[in-house]
Amino acid sequence: MESSPTAYITTELELASFLRASGQYLLCALPRGRLIEFHFPREALEQVDAYFSGAQLPARDLFEAHRSLRALIQQVKERQNQSERNRNYDSRKP
Numbered sequence: 001m002e003s004s005p006t007a008y009i010t011t012e013l014e015l016a017s018f019l020r021a022s023g024q025y026l027l028c029a030l031p032r033g034r035l036i037e038f039h040f041p042r043e044a045l046e047q048v049d050a051y052f053s054g055a056q057l058p059a060r061d062l063f064e065a066h067r068s069l070r071a072l073i074q075q076v077k078e079r080q081n082q083s084e085r086n087r088n089y090d091s092r093k094p
Helices: 013-021 042-052 059-092
Strands: 007-010 028-032 035-041
Touching (some): 013 035, 028 059, 035 042
């Protein structure tokens, strides 16, 4: 998926966790080198401003969002590693 002008993209886990905890929908999570890009609807920009202004959320909501995104990062990286292994295996076939 290419970057879209209708998406807000961040590689910051804490910011992405804040956005998820505040009810923003995660469009996708894509590997970019060693980082993961989190794509949110453009409307998330309001919440980004709130994040940098020091807005507060319930700790439990923020913790749950952070934990679920860490698990998602692990899944994305595992899938990426599996794809790389498959490509390497396919390239060795006669």
